[in-house]
Structures are given as structure tokens and as C-alpha cells.
Amino acid sequence: MRAFEGRCLHYAALSWKVLIVCALTCLAPVSAYAHFEGGTLGGFQSGFAHPIIGADHLLAMLAVGIWGAQMGGRSVWTLPVTFPLIMAAGGIFGMSGLPLPNVELGIALSVFVLGLAIGFAWKAPEWAALLLIAVFAVFHGYAHGVELPRAVDPASYSIGFVAATGAIHVAGIGIGLLLGRLWKGRLSQSLGGAIAATGLYFAASPLLL
Template sequence: MPALVRLPPVRLARWAGPATLTTALVAGAGPASAHILSSAGGFASGFAHPMTGADHFLAMFAVGIWGAQMGGRSVWTLPVTFPLIMAAAGLAGMSGLVLTHVETGIALSILALGLAIALRLRVPEALALLAISVFAVFHGYAHGVELPLATDPAAYAVGFVVATGCIHVLGIGVGLVLLRPMRGRLAQGLGAAIAAAGVAYLVA
């Protein structure tokens, strides 16, 4: 069984604070109606959106942490694959392609990535990349639908991609820092908090 399952109640209690805080943040952020903007600016708006949208931030942050946790090539292949697939899905959204259950897919991506970190899930790199790609489709499509509404779609897209890269790098850094303390259980606790946020989005 994964290490998380064997943790005694005392250690689980240490995770209650981050999990509660993350869940409260998501609950206050509201559902993904924030994805559909009546109007958006250029680079600054594109950069700010993933930084201020808790659902996208958590998913991209988790990709970096999971990549760092898995180690090897996954440290960079996961964070590189996510924005590439997201960009392709964004183009599909801009072209008018219809994708249903987008918000459910986004919420499930947060839940799944959080659980992968919490359970220290190690899978073949190809399987991890497949999962990352599926999640990226939902995130990219949501923003592709928004792009035509921006006053400067190209600048908005560049800002969004740059912000995504920054969030991935932040996740990698946090993941690497938390690998050793308490044998990586701090990272697992953060993953549990992210998974709790995913549950909050699903029931919102």
C-alpha cells in the first residue's frame, strides 16, 4: 500500500491545515464561470489568468511537483508536454470544435494529479505523459474558447503560455525541495491538499 495510507493520524493531522486552506481557496474562487470572459486584454491578462484562476494554477503546479517526484526525464518531459498539448487544444477551441464536460475534466485533472503526488505514484513515463496530455486538452480548450474574446488574442496567448511555464517551474522547485524532508511526506501532504481542492471543484 502507498506510504500515505500507512501514515498514522498524527502525521495526517499535519496535513489538515494545507488541505483546509486549499479547499477554502477553491470554494471562494467560485466555479469555472471564470473561464469565459466577456473581454480580455493582451499579454498582462493572459499572464494573470492562470495565476489568479485557482483551478488552472493547481493543475499546472501539480504537474511540476509530480514530475519532480517521479524524477529522471519526467522532471522536464511532463511540464513540457502539458503546455504543448494545451496549445493544440486551445487552437481546437478557437476553431469552434465542441468539447463537452470541460469543467468536470478540469476538476478531475486536479483530483488525479493531487492523488498521484499524495500516493507517490510512479508509472511508466509514457503513461504519465498520456495522462498529462488528456488533462491538458481540457485546460487548453477552456482557454482556446476565450482567446477570440481577447482584445489582442496573440498577446493573450503568449502571456498565458509564459505564466504556465512559470507555474510549472515553481511546481518543480517545490517538488524538489520537498523530496527529502520527512522522506517526501510533506510533498505527499501537499498532494493531498491539491486532491481535496479537486473534490471541492467537483461538488461546486
């Protein structure tokens, strides 16, 4: 188990380096809601950058990894694996034009609820955690599925997006394993509270404008 945790921390460090480098090379004025933008999207670089510079996507995907690490057992890998799989299904819904109301609210609530789960160190039954992850993944996937047809190279865009998603999940696992050892997990729970507060802001911000 120690060897596994060591590998997770190693890959988390590498992931953050990749995320930072990519974010710096893809800097552009963005909002917390980086979805449904006009214009044509790029290829791999654009797909890789999208979940990183979209704060709501970034926090939700990090939270999935952190919560999985916090729960321990099989959840360390089942949660981060389930999210992108179901997100792909949501992407198909978005590409096909099927209606899905309140997508932005669903994404914001995913950040809020997952943050709360971490903050309260909720040891949910695995089926309940996977169901919750799956519901939120549909909203995240749908938002990107709507954008995908506008990409210059949809295949490269998809590969870049999936690669970034995996890197963020692994980083979340590493962060969860590391912080879970500090102050009896209270530091990890505090981070969850901050994520939840940010998600609440995302959900309320349209009402404040």
C-alpha cells in the first residue's frame, strides 16, 4: 500500500507540472464557466487546456480524486475511472443535441456537493458514491459534447481533454493521500470546505450579476 501511495504522489507531482506548463502556454481570458463559447476550437492543446482553465471543471475533477483517496479501498480508483467513462456518455448526448436543462448549475453543484463530501469525510457506500459521480459526470460531459463539433480536429481535441482529465484525477488522488495523513485528515477536510464554498459561489454567481 505504501508503494502504491508513493507512486500516486509521484504521478501527482508530475501531473501538476504538466498542468501548470499547459495552462501557461494556453493562457487566455476565461471565466469560471468556460463552456458554450463561440468560435472555432483548436485541437489537442485546446482540449487539454479546457478542463484546466475552467475552474469549475478543474475543481470537480480534483474533488473526485481527493474524495476517492479519502474513502480508500477500491474507491481510490473506481471513482476516478467512472467519472470520465460516464462523462463520455454525456458528451455523446451533447453532440447529438439532446436537451439537458441547467447544465451550468449541475456543474456548479457538482463542485459544491463533492466539496461537502470531502469536508465531512463522508464514507459513502461505493454504489452511492459512484451514482453521485455518474450524475455529475453527465453534466460535465454534456458541456464539452456541445463544443466538440466546433473543434478544428475533434479527435485530437477529445484526446487532449481525456489526457487532462486523467492528469487532474491522478493529481487529486495524490493530494488526497498526502493531505489525508496530515492533522488526522483535517487539512483535507478543510480543502473540501473551500471547494464547496467555491461551488456555492459558482451556483449563485448568475443570480448576483
